[in-house]
Amino acid sequence: MSPATEKFPIVNPQTNTNSFFSEGHLLLRQKLQAFMKQEILPHVEDWEQQRRFPLRSILKKLGQQELLGLRYPSQYGGQDQDIFSHIVFAEELGRIPSAGISMAIIIHNDMVAPLVADYGTATQCEELLSPALRGDLVFGHAVSEASAGSDVAAIQATAVRESDYYVLNGVKNFVTNGLDADVYCVLAAMPDRNPLTGMVLLFVPRSLPGIEISEEIGMMGHRTANVASVSFQDVRVPAACRIGNEGGGFLAQLNQFAQEHIISSCRATAMADEMLRLTVQHCRSRVTFGEPLIKNQWIQFKIAELRTDIELSRQCNYVAASIWQEQGDISLLSAMAKLQSSRLVRKVADECLQLFGKDAYLDDHIIGRFYRDSRLFSISTGSDEMMLTKIAKVSKIS
Ligand SMILES: Cc1cc2nc3c(=O)[nH]c(=O)nc-3n(C[C@H](O)[C@H](O)[C@H](O)COP(=O)(O)OP(=O)(O)OC[C@H]3O[C@@H](n4cnc5c(N)ncnc54)[C@H](O)[C@@H]3O)c2cc1C
Structure with missing residues (x-):
């Protein structure tokens, strides 16, 4: 143990x-x-x-x-x-x-x-x-490319229909589970290229000829996951491997992203909660100037504030999940939940690291690791700025 x-x-x-x-x-x-x-x-x-x-x-x-x-x-x-x-x-x-x-x-x-x-x-x-x-x-998810991250519609990977096949070409450059996956879920553009009518989601077996997988890509955090670049060169993917309507891949993916934003938000909020729990334990045992850190009222207030933010985040997640459960429109609340929880987990990581002091700065201290890992939430599967863009759009702010 x-x-x-x-x-x-x-x-x-x-x-x-x-x-x-x-x-x-x-x-x-x-x-x-x-x-x-x-x-x-x-x-x-x-x-x-x-x-x-x-x-x-x-x-x-x-x-x-x-x-x-x-x-x-x-x-x-x-x-x-x-x-x-x-x-x-x-x-x-x-x-x-x-x-x-x-x-x-x-x-x-x-x-x-x-x-x-x-x-x-x-x-x-x-x-x-x-x-x-x-x-x-094992599934891998292959959407992002070197020139298309936030702007999913800008993907360059192409899928050209030839009778019962799609000929797939392109490079997906941040594929989590890239080394382990048996099947890659790939978003590719058809000649039409219109995001609303011209993209497909293909479930591509790794065993097909024409697929090359890079070495594992080293990451600042989330180090236990394997992330790789996967290239597809003239891969003949049976049409039966297309999920959803021909041309409807982009919209299906966007709908799925909205659901994932709630899941991501739950993961981030739980991470924040876990960090704070560890930090309270630390503040109870760490003695400075003759008394445990936790006796300091400023520290109590700091922890109480973070506790409040975490609870608000959790409740927001649950309301968003309720709307999802009732098959309502989650576009606004899922983006809000993802935005605030991604920011929160980074803030909590920073505050907890501060309260742990030098020990948390040691290589691979549990809080230092959370600090590195937490940074990804504001970037991946919809960055903070993309969440703000969506909130502004759905709220018809402009
Ligand atoms: C560890 C890790 C694992 C990943 N796993 C996967 C995976 O499994 N599958 C997959 O497909 N992808 C994966 N990704 C990629 C991830 O989804 C992208 O990083 C994400 O979509 C953001 O794209 P980008 O990094 O290219 O940023 P960019 O799109 O280049 O944007 C850079 C910055 O500019 C901001 N920005 C962009 N446009 C605007 C604008 N118009 N206004 C204001 N701000 C803007 C963005 O918010 C971001 O902060 C992974 C990434 C990492 C780091």
């Missing part, structure tokens, strides 16, 4: 049922916490050192314990549960003191799998979703 696990047992932030969480959700949370304690937390320090974790075997174990794809139909290996089961999943993953692990699992379970569940045919669900939820098939 790592020192981190011994010192910092997991707490359950949701010990009561309420209007958002049922008894079933509480049991799910306990099951996930037991899974983390058994399968993940004891290994985190080693995996961080190795800058890699065994994604495939962790997905397999999650699948065996019926913890993947909770909201998807049981006929495809899901558990017929609701949106809040995924909220619980994202929160418990967000507490892992190695965000690369949670990011890799979430991309598989909450970014790519939903595209199959929501837009795939019954056959595609059987061939892709079922094995993915058993942990037998």
